[in-house]
Amino acid sequence: MTITPSTPKNALPWWRAQLPLLVMSAVILVALPLALDLFRLNLVGKYLTYAFVAVGLVLCWGYGGILSLGQGVFFGLGGYAMAMFLKLEASDPESTKIQSTPGIPDFMDWNQITALPALWEPFHSLTFTLFAIVAVPGFLAFIIGLAMFKRRVGGVYFSIMTQAIAAILSILIIGQQGYTGGVNGITDLKTMLGWDIRTDSAKYILYYVNAGLLIAAVLLGQWLLKSKFGKLLLALRDKEERVRFSGYDVAAFKIFIFTLAAMLSAVGGAMFTLQVGFMSPSFVGIVPSIEMVIFTAVGGRLSLVGAVYGSLLVNFGKSYFSESFPELWLFLMGGLFIAVVMLFPNGLAGLTDSWREWQARRRARDLPRPTGAAPAPTAGDDTPPPSNLRAEGGAA
Amino acid sequence: MHTASHAAPSRASLLTRSLRQLLFGVLAAATPFIAAADAPATSAVNTTGLAVTDTTVTVGQLHSATGTMAISETGSIQAERLAIEQINAMGGVLGRKIEIIQEDGASDWPTFAEKARKLLVNDKVAAVFGCWTSASRKAVLPVFEKENGMLYYPTFYEGLEQSKNVIYTGQEATQQIIAGLDWLAKTKGAKKFYLVGSDYIWPRTSNKIARKHIENVLKGEVVGEDYFPLGHTQFGSLINKIKLKKPDAVYSIIVGGSNVAWWKQLKAAGVTSDKQTILTISVTEDEILGIGGENMVGFYAAMKYFQSLDNENNKKFVAAFKAKYGDKAVIGDVTQAAYLGPWLWKAAVEKAGSFDIDKIAAASPGIELTTAPEGYVKVHENHHLWSKLRIGEALPDGQYKVIYESDLIEPNPFPKGYQ
Numbered sequence: 120m121t122i123t124p125s126t127p128k129n130a131l132p133w134w135r136a137q138l139p140l141l142v143m144s145a146v147i148l149v150a151l152p153l154a155l156d157l158f159r160l161n162l163v164g165k166y167l168t169y170a171f172v173a174v175g176l177v178l179c180w181g182y183g184g185i186l187s188l189g190q191g192v193f194f195g196l197g198g199y200a201m202a203m204f205l206k207l208e209a210s211d212p213e214s215t216k217i218q219s220t221p222g223i224p225d226f227m228d229w230n231q232i233t234a235l236p237a238l239w240e241p242f243h244s245l246t247f248t249l250f251a252i253v254a255v256p257g258f259l260a261f262i263i264g265l266a267m268f269k270r271r272v273g274g275v276y277f278s279i280m281t282q283a284i285a286a287i288l289s290i291l292i293i294g295q296q297g298y299t300g301g302v303n304g305i306t307d308l309k310t311m312l313g314w315d316i317r318t319d320s321a322k323y324i325l326y327y328v329n330a331g332l333l334i335a336a337v338l339l340g341q342w343l344l345k346s347k348f349g350k351l352l353l354a355l356r357d358k359e360e361r362v363r364f365s366g367y368d369v370a371a372f373k374i375f376i377f378t379l380a381a382m383l384s385a386v387g388g389a390m391f392t393l394q395v396g397f398m399s400p401s402f403v404g405i406v407p408s409i410e411m412v413i414f415t416a417v418g419g420r421l422s423l424v425g426a427v428y429g430s431l432l433v434n435f436g437k438s439y440f441s442e443s444f445p446e447l448w449l450f451l452m453g454g455l456f457i458a459v460v461m462l463f464p465n466g467l468a469g470l471t472d473s474w475r476e477w478q479a480r481r482r483a484r485d486l487p488r489p490t491g492a493a494p495a496p497t498a499g500d501d502t503p504p505p506s507n508l509r510a511e512g513g514a515a
Numbered sequence: 516m517h518t519a520s521h522a523a524p525s526r527a528s529l530l531t532r533s534l535r536q537l538l539f540g541v542l543a544a545a546t547p548f549i550a551a552a553d554a555p556a557t558s559a560v561n562t563t564g565l566a567v568t569d570t571t572v573t574v575g576q577l578h579s580a581t582g583t584m585a586i587s588e589t590g591s592i593q594a595e596r597l598a599i600e601q602i603n604a605m606g607g608v609l610g611r612k613i614e615i616i617q618e619d620g621a622s623d624w625p626t627f628a629e630k631a632r633k634l635l636v637n638d639k640v641a642a643v644f645g646c647w648t649s650a651s652r653k654a655v656l657p658v659f660e661k662e663n664g665m666l667y668y669p670t671f672y673e674g675l676e677q678s679k680n681v682i683y684t685g686q687e688a689t690q691q692i693i694a695g696l697d698w699l700a701k702t703k704g705a706k707k708f709y710l711v712g713s714d715y716i717w718p719r720t721s722n723k724i725a726r727k728h729i730e731n732v733l734k735g736e737v738v739g740e741d742y743f744p745l746g747h748t749q750f751g752s753l754i755n756k757i758k759l760k761k762p763d764a765v766y767s768i769i770v771g772g773s774n775v776a777w778w779k780q781l782k783a784a785g786v787t788s789d790k791q792t793i794l795t796i797s798v799t800e801d802e803i804l805g806i807g808g809e810n811m812v813g814f815y816a817a818m819k820y821f822q823s824l825d826n827e828n829n830k831k832f833v834a835a836f837k838a839k840y841g842d843k844a845v846i847g848d849v850t851q852a853a854y855l856g857p858w859l860w861k862a863a864v865e866k867a868g869s870f871d872i873d874k875i876a877a878a879s880p881g882i883e884l885t886t887a888p889e890g891y892v893k894v895h896e897n898h899h900l901w902s903k904l905r906i907g908e909a910l911p912d913g914q915y916k917v918i919y920e921s922d923l924i925e926p927n928p929f930p931k932g933y934q
Contacts (some may be wrong), residue, residue: 476634
């Protein structure tokens with residue numbers, strides 16, 4: 120038997136290896152837009168903005184072992200940056216002439232502020248805003264990472280710190296209501312460079328932009344995980360000391376992946392603002408941040424595609440249960456989470472893995488056993504590692 | 516239970532309802548005379564595709580049934596249901612029974628926006644009774660304006676807003692503040708005021724109006740103005756400052772759970788009503804349940820409605836409310852304002868002879884309710900209500916004794932000279 124070195128015998132053609140991503144793309148690009156009316160599709164668009172956070176969490180929690188309970192901070196910062204730009208555009212002197220000081224956002228006027236704060240000035244520019252959406256959360260994550268990982272703060276201590284940061288930022292936003300809109304958030308956003316984001320056509324366009332960016336984010340994640348960096352990430356999750364003793368700067372890798380996850384969250388936040396039409400501090404605090412971790416856990420902590428399904432499923436459940444059972448829905452959601460964690464500790468993606476394993480086992484049993492060694496159960500590079508490896512990260 | 520069937524319309528019932536709507540729509544279009552003799556044809560009263568059939572009209576209810584605001588909003592949910600039940604018992608609106616789709620805003624403003632859009636776009640409800648906090652109203656307002664819905668909003672609030680798509684059944688800030696301050700100046704001779712509040716838009720805007728009125732009209736003096744985060748529970752230093760500055764009156768807009776700490780600590784520090792006049796605009800009978808009547812005895816509240824109001828309308832309302840929700844049920848200012856919503860909507864629909872939002876919006880100004888528990892109310896051009904202001908003195912049993920009643924006050928959400 121000859122083995123060609125370029126194609127190991129258990130490697131799959133590219134489209135088989137990428138089947139999960141292709142199916143996901145087909146679902147969000149074709150199936151959902153065809154099956155749902157615009158109202159529901161707009162909701163799905165909103166859910167998919169959370170999927171950016173979940174994809175980031177798969178990278179930094181599932182593979183990097185860094186459990187951040189403060190991803191809402193970055194989602195919120197991205198969303199606020201976009202909201203500030205849109206709010207300034209909506210607050211032209213003509214449409215705010217009823218105010219004491221026309222030309223500034225309405226909530227500033229209610230708070231007796233008479234001139235636009237310097238912090239807001241640069242957000243007149245869309246270029247600056249787009250830059251700030253990723254740069255501000257990225258920079259904050261970099262600083263947090265630098266402060267924590269260089270001092271080898273990790274595990275549960277890091278999670279607690281991220282929670283504290285989420286609490287601090289939400290208190291700050293609520294307290295500084297003259298500059299941030301306070302509890303109300305930044306509402307009543309209308310146009311982006313004159314383009315009305317509330318029209319039906321705009322909603323379709325934004326949905327597809329969002330879906331496209333999300334698929335790009337998943338591809339970026341896959342590419343990273345396939346690279347040498349991905350292997351190192353896994354290694355430092357499971358045996359950090361060994362990686363350090365091998366001469367790698369562990370902190371730098373952790374800072375990088377945490378910053379990247381923050382930037383992905385921020386893109387989700389900005390898309391959220393565009394599609395929903397406002398931003399509020401209720402996305403910044405501890406509770407939403409933990410909810411975002413739940414999306415990831417439901418989808419499967421080690422599957423980028425699973426994270427997208429997890430976000431869709433949990434949020435769809437939230438909308439459906441709360442519409443159908445307005446008094447009981449929180450209990451139903453709680454039941455769903457408990458059921459997922461008890462029955463499928465590896466989330467939805469774990470379920471498909473178990474299915475695949477079971478099938479492989481059955482095939483092995485049915486087929487006449489070849490004389491050579493049995494094929495290794497591990498698949499190609501880009502499929503997640505087998506589930507015995509997954510179970511290890513559970514304590515994170 | 517009767518309400519439960521409204522609370523949770525199952526998928527199946529929604530489906531049958533839309534099938535029924537379709538069927539009725541076809542029938543009504545084909546043979547207008549099939550419609551019930553006393554009800555005008557659906558095609559005539561509903562030209563914009565709202566959820567109206569020959570026998571029913573569907574409205575939405577959007578409050579927080581869960582989360583931190585549930586405790587406040589439950590009263591509004593109950594009052595609106597009571598009103599709708601009473602209207603249905605009288606034959607409904609334009610011969611159509613009102614059906615309710617309830618959605619939970621879950622004390623979360625983005626959820627309010629999502630549910631508002633769902634009610635308007637998906638369910639095509641003819642009106643929505645809902646919201647409580649300003650934040651939730653701000654979140655849904657663009658949705659109501661974009662999708663052209665009609666919201667009946669019950670809470671007293673800061674003003675600075677007016678929309679074709681909202682009827683404000685509570686007081687805007689000037690209606691609650693100015694007459695109350697005048698009363699303090701006249702009966703208590705107050706010249707020195709201390710303003711306190713929770714730190715968000717409503718207390719800040721209200722105190723801004725109060726300060727302008729005190730300084731410019733009453734020619735008095737504000738000796739202190741302090742704000743505390745929502746949920747704050749340490750008022751010791753504030754109480755010391757009040758003792759030091761000796762104001763003639765403290766004007767309090769502390770909201771929600773903070774009230775429990777605030778009034779209890781006042782009592783513990785020996786600040787009782789015989790030594791210090793305090794007027795609050797944020798403590799209704801609902802809040803006293805938590806504070807305890809014995810901690811508030813003798814302090815004053817300025818509201819448009821107290822449960823103890825002595826008139827025939829109110830006696831009937833209180834009796835009906837207690838019959839439905841139990842003897843211990845307490846009715847605060849906002850609960851009464853929420854009760855007005857369905858009645859004002861009914862009156863507007865009947866005046867317009869149509870369920871169309873534009874026609875209701877146009878017909879609303881000028882509508883009078885003589886059956887309101889608070890007495891007489893009238894809808895102003897600006898979609899707020901003319902209403903009276905009452906001063907209540909807190910009693911140990913958690914009720915207020917009404918000791919002053921103003922004339923009808925014109926709503927003025929954008930007060931000149933107060934901004």
